[in-house]
Amino acid sequence: MAPAGTCPLAHTRTIDRYFLEHRAKVIDIAAFLDRIDRSQPPDNGREDFRLVAFRRTLEILTDGRGDRAKRVLEMLSDHSVEPIERAPMQGAFGAVPPPSHTGAAGKGGGR
Amino acid sequence: MKYVDPHAHMVSRTTDDYERMALAGCVALTEPAFWAGYDRGSAEGFRDYFRLLTHTEPRRAAQYGIRHHTWLCINAKESEDVALARSVLAIIPEFLTAPGVLGIGEIGLNKNSKNELLIFDEHLELARRFGTLVLVHTPHLEDKLKGTRLIMDAIRNQGIDPGRVLIDHVEEHTVQQVLDRGFWAGMTLYPETKCTAQRACDIIECYGRERIWMNSACDWGVSDPLAVPKAAMEMRRRGHGEDLVRRITFENPCTFLSQSPNFRAE
């Protein structure tokens, strides 16, 4: 992790500047998880792979270690090394689908 | 402030956007060839697109005092169709000598497939043959980390100088390896994917000011043609000096792009 002091803002100024924006984002995440709980249950009874990955990234936020953004991105990344045989779709999911996943409706990162 | 936006898809933007960018201090931009939001049916569709990029857009930009430059290729999304991709590759040399053409881009990978990699490699060969610069698109979301590594390995295998290649859309998990291997790194400022202005500033603070730039990559999707000056404002609000702002938003793009004789900032 980059050493302390690389951001020129003072500690309290940093919080003054960004706290309310990120307070709102935490509440959004909480409401998102509540909304999922209130949604109609999945047909197969299993939790969506994206949500499984999402919950694991939340643990990174509270483990007290640095490089959080990098580690969240790594957790949401495909770590295989060989090119795949054929592109099954043009979009992406935001988390790595399990090998059994057949859905082609990737959303996000369109271009 | 005077700045360069090194990645902007102006064919998808209005003339008002050119005006707003000029008012914000944009003196030059570069426009890579990209996916139009649908798959084109033939190489002739690309010929028309390349004409738009090399003739129409420079005229539109010049009305506002912005120097327009471009990069040519078939993008990774349409490269799964190898026959189409090769017929597009065959017409690119006709346009490489047009004024304002900087090289091959934005080539790269999308789903990290074998066909995408094959066509990526054939583009690199073209760039090597004509001695042009290269602008690389890295994949989205979960595919970016793997794709970035495959891309860097392919470039190394072609023997192309990494100092003449810009690897775009870096984020916190890819920027270090891109810089460590001698490439230039681009940060794309998008509201929902890729990088926000705040994270771009964080990356500069953590990974330094060498061989790195920011771009709006404004296009037909959720994006902001004024993203670069807005990120510059974020840098200033954090207490960074004008020298660093100028370095990232003007000098670094000029240093990389001036390796092409066709680039002029002013």
Ligand SMILES: [Zn+2]
């Ligand atoms: Zn682009």
